[in-house]
Structures are given as structure tokens and as C-alpha cells.
Amino acid sequence: MTIEPRLLEALSRVQDPELRRPITELGMVDSATLSNGTAKVRVLLTIAGCPMRSTIEADVDAALRAVAEVQHVELTLGVMSPEQRAELRESLVSRSIPFSDPASLTRVISIASGKGGVGKSSLTANLACAMATDGLRVGLIDADVHGFSIPGLLGIPHASPTRVDEMILPPVAHGVKVISIGMFVPDNKPVIWRGPMLHRALEQFLTDVHFGDLDVLLLDLPPGTGDIAISVSQLLPGSELVVITTPQAAAAQVAERAGSIAVSTGQKVIGVIENMSWLQLPDGSTMEVFGSGGGMELAHRLELVLGTEVPLLGQVALDPMLRAGGDKGIPLVISHPEAPAALQITAIARALTHRPRGLAGRPLGVSPR
Numbered sequence: 001m002t003i004e005p006r007l008l009e010a011l012s013r014v015q016d017p018e019l020r021r022p023i024t025e026l027g028m029v030d031s032a033t034l035s036n037g038t039a040k041v042r043v044l045l046t047i048a049g050c051p052m053r054s055t056i057e058a059d060v061d062a063a064l065r066a067v068a069e070v071q072h073v074e075l076t077l078g079v080m081s082p083e084q085r086a087e088l089r090e091s092l093v094s095r096s097i098p099f100s101d102p103a104s105l106t107r108v109i110s111i112a113s114g115k116g117g118v119g120k121s122s123l124t125a126n127l128a129c130a131m132a133t134d135g136l137r138v139g140l141i142d143a144d145v146h147g148f149s150i151p152g153l154l155g156i157p158h159a160s161p162t163r164v165d166e167m168i169l170p171p172v173a174h175g176v177k178v179i180s181i182g183m184f185v186p187d188n189k190p191v192i193w194r195g196p197m198l199h200r201a202l203e204q205f206l207t208d209v210h211f212g213d214l215d216v217l218l219l220d221l222p223p224g225t226g227d228i229a230i231s232v233s234q235l236l237p238g239s240e241l242v243v244i245t246t247p248q249a250a251a252a253q254v255a256e257r258a259g260s261i262a263v264s265t266g267q268k269v270i271g272v273i274e275n276m277s278w279l280q281l282p283d284g285s286t287m288e289v290f291g292s293g294g295g296m297e298l299a300h301r302l303e304l305v306l307g308t309e310v311p312l313l314g315q316v317a318l319d320p321m322l323r324a325g326g327d328k329g330i331p332l333v334i335s336h337p338e339a340p341a342a343l344q345i346t347a348i349a350r351a352l353t354h355r356p357r358g359l360a361g362r363p364l365g366v367s368p369r
């Protein structure tokens, strides 16, 4: 195997679109020679039917043509042998959950709600896209076993992960690496597993799915205080919780239960988001369709229960375009980033990711009830 150093340098700038690592590090460059202005390169794909074949081909071609001495490119594509794939897998797959390592720099944030329909999944999808738009490396796990809506909200309702032997590569939508329990059950049927089955499924996701280095991992939890919330706290002890509510007093009371689960799981509740806070009318006035004050009330209640500071991270207006964006699979923060609701979500995303080391989630010195 010969690899010409100038070509190697150029090829090190080509990333495998799924593994997000330079192809030179993944053992994909089989040979690369340069003679009389012709670069002859052989690149090995991880699997025969690699869906990213043409992207890799184009990226390699462009990288080689950027080398001053190269006038012609002769690129051939091959496929890794089972031994080469095993070697690659060994280098990538860790048998433990990378995000539970105390040294992990990934911020893990679970999004919870007291009941369904408050916009938890819509906000999670938009928050993830807002973070990715800000240049962060974002993963999103749809753990809402009662209704896997995240792939649809992100425009990839039928996407399935790519498998390289036992390694699972998540599909990417709007710059977010997405995995959903729905991608592993036949016909996207709701899952009726409970307790240990769910725990095992989540554990497998977190271990086998290769997310690569992430800045943030968001989890869309099922509404209420179910088994998944407990599993998340056990499998990802460093994970933090955000609770979504609507402005209605009754909704805030139900949401308090979802937040106060943190007392027993030991998770930090880092804030509350109030969704559907008001509707902007054509004359410029606002209508509080679902009442007001629920977000603030929930934040106060959780502070009392948990004995830690729980800020209201923001309020998001009702916006028919947000609903339409969800139906089309293009989140509002992407399609209409200037819309008030999109700006509110982006501000919350920034508050979550650029949090100064404040009191949020830390004991206030008040005894929990």
C-alpha cells in the first residue's frame, strides 16, 4: 500500500459523512499515488451499498484536485473486508455508554412534560435545530415510546439508521443526529414495553449508536413520570432535566410531578419552558389562549420541592407556522428563523447551552418538603 504524503494530507480533510471522521483515520484510504500529474486513489467504503457513496466520491475528487500537482484524478472505490470493518468497529465502538463517563463533555438534557400535547416534541426538535444552527454538534434521542414524533418533525419519518455490522449510525436531519425507538420497531408501532424492556432498549441505544463527539444530547421523554425517566437518570447520571408546560394552572400542577421525580432520581432540573404562552393577533395585540402564569408557577413550585434554583428559561408563543413546520418536517427555527416563536426558542437554546455556572440545579439551602 502506497500513500503519497501530499495526497494523504489532502484526503485527511475529507470526512466520512456518517462517521464524521477523516477517511484517513478510518482506514478508508487503501492507496494514493501521484505520477505525472495523475492521482490514482483507491478508497474503501465501509459497506457495499454505502448510501453516501456519491458524496464520498465527490469530496475525495474535490480534495485531490485542490492539490497543486494534481491534474487528473483516477478514483476507484472498493469495500472493506470483514477484518477491516472489525478493526474500524473496534476503534469506534465503546462497550460503555460514552455520555455517562464523568469525563464526557457532552451536555445531556432530557425534555419532560406532565402530560401530552404541550408541545414537548415540537420544542425539542426546534431546540435541537437551533443548537445545530449555532454550530454545536447535536444528538437527539426520541425516547417518547408512546408516539415517536421526532423523525417526522425533522422531515425523516421513514429514515432508518445505517448499520455497519453491530454499529448503528444515526440518520442526520437539519444537522442533528437523530435516533428514535420507532426506528427499531416494525411499522413504527407504539411500544408497549415497560420497565426492564424499555431500560434495555435505551441502554442499547446509548451504547450501540455511534453519535461521535457531541456538544449536546437531547432526549425527548414520554409525557408523565414513566419508567424511561428513571432509566435515563440511571443510565446517564449527569443528565439534566427541562420541564415544559403550558400557561394553564392545571397543566403546571401536572408538570410539577414530572419535575419532582428529580427528587428521587437525583437529576438537576435546569429550568422550565412555557409553551403556547400567547397568540399574536393581526392587530398586534396578544391573546392568552391558555391563561397565564403557568411557567412561572411551575418554576416556583419546583424550587420549593427540589430546594434548588429553577429558572423559567423562556416563553414560546403559539404560532400556526410552528405547527405547519412540524407537519412539513422543517422546524420553524429553520424555515422562519425571524418569527417571534423561533427567536424565543433560539434564545432558550442559547440559555441552555451557554449557561454560566450559576445556581441552577444546585441546592439553595432550603429543605425539600
Ligand SMILES: Nc1ncnc2c1ncn2[C@@H]1O[C@H](COP(=O)(O)OP(=O)(O)OP(=O)(O)O)[C@@H](O)[C@H]1O
Residues within 6 Å of the ligand: 113, 115, 116, 117, 118, 119, 120, 121, 122, 123, 144, 147, 149, 222, 223, 275, 276, 316, 317, 318, 319, 320, 321, 322, 323, 324, 326, 341
Ligand atoms: N408554540 C406552538 N404553536 C403552535 N402549535 C404548537 C406549538 N407547540 C406545539 N404545537 C402543536 O401542538 C401539537 C402538540 O405538540 P407536540 O406533539 O410537540 O406535543 P407533545 O407534548 O410532544 O405531545 P406528546 O408527548 O403527546 O407527543 C402539535 O400539533 C404541534 O404542532
